[in-house]
Amino acid sequence: MIGPDTAGIAERLGVAADTATAVPQLAAETGLDVDAAYAVQTALLQRRLDRGERLVGLKMGLTSRAKMAQVGVDEVIWGRLTDVMRVPDGGTVDPAAFIHPRVEPEVAFLLDRLPDPGEPVGRFADAVRAVAPAIELIDSRYANFTFSLPDVIADNTSAAAFVVGPWSPVPDGLDNLGVLLEVDGRVAQVGSTAAILGDPRRALDEGIRLAGRHGVRLRGGWVFLAGAATAAVPLRPGAHVRAVVEKLGTASLRAAS
Numbered sequence: 001m002i003g004p005d006t007a008g009i010a011e012r013l014g015v016a017a018d019t020a021t022a023v024p025q026l027a028a029e030t031g032l033d034v035d036a037a038y039a040v041q042t043a044l045l046q047r048r049l050d051r052g053e054r055l056v057g058l059k060m061g062l063t064s065r066a067k068m069a070q071v072g073v074d075e076v077i078w079g080r081l082t083d084v085m086r087v088p089d090g091g092t093v094d095p096a097a098f099i100h101p102r103v104e105p106e107v108a109f110l111l112d113r114l115p116d117p118g119e120p121v122g123r124f125a126d127a128v129r130a131v132a133p134a135i136e137l138i139d140s141r142y143a144n145f146t147f148s149l150p151d152v153i154a155d156n157t158s159a160a161a162f163v164v165g166p167w168s169p170v171p172d173g174l175d176n177l178g179v180l181l182e183v184d185g186r187v188a189q190v191g192s193t194a195a196i197l198g199d200p201r202r203a204l205d206e207g208i209r210l211a212g213r214h215g216v217r218l219r220g221g222w223v224f225l226a227g228a229a230t231a232a233v234p235l236r237p238g239a240h241v242r243a244v245v246e247k248l249g250t251a252s253l254r255a256a257s
């Protein structure tokens with residue numbers, strides 16, 4: 001049997017992102033399973049590397065119940081971050097460059113010394129140099145922000161842009177810090193880092209394990225997004241967004257009007 005056309009699907013999703021034009025879901029129609037979907041994601045990354053982007057990290061998706069419930073997919077997933085997706089803290093994005101952008105509050109890790117795949121992380125503080133509040137801007141390339149598990153994996157887990165706030169040394173506990181997402185000074189979402197797999201440190205074990213299955217090894221110097229602690233909210237033109245994580249501070253982003 002001929003497998004799904006990985007390169008063709010990656011091209012469709014890549015063009016959808018480049019032109020901010022939604023496409024219909026394609027996993028069911030093309031027989032894409034989870035493994036093939038990660039192959040599409042790798043081809044999408046290659047398309048970015050071919051035009052000069054650099055791989056700078058990895059993001060986890062659906063590590064919280066709030067996120068799983070919002071999109072109706074209940075498996076932890078991971079995707080790739082490139083330098084072009086990074087927006088400086090306090091920076092501005094053009095919402096017209098995206099299809100239906102949403103923002104969500106996250107915790108970022110700056111990776112340090114990573115164990116080999118299959119080895120336990122050991123001391124989290126050895127593997128992670130610093131932590132920061134972060135905002136992820138997600139933008140599903142599928143119409144109506146609706147997708148199946150292989151669809152969202154193929155679409156690089158809706159990754160579109162991210163902001164990392166000021167780095168801090170790893171605090172003693174990361175497992176129960178209050179998280180707020182504010183839009184124009186009003187609280188839009190409230191949560192806790194406990195929502196992220198019970199403790200965002202677990203997201204790193206999962207990232208090492210799940211990416212390792214596909215031959216991807218995390219690297220020192222990479223940014224690692226542990227996944228959103230709350231549901232995402234639509235990013236409207238002109239909005240000012242802040243993610244506040246207790247003890248870690250604030251990351252912010254503006255949408256041009």
Ligand code: OOG
Binds near residue numbers: 064
């Ligand atoms: C999938 C990406 C999920 C997170 O933090 O849970 C994600 C989506 O919601 O479109 O980035």
Ligand code: MG
Binds near residue numbers: 228
């Ligand atoms: Mg996210």
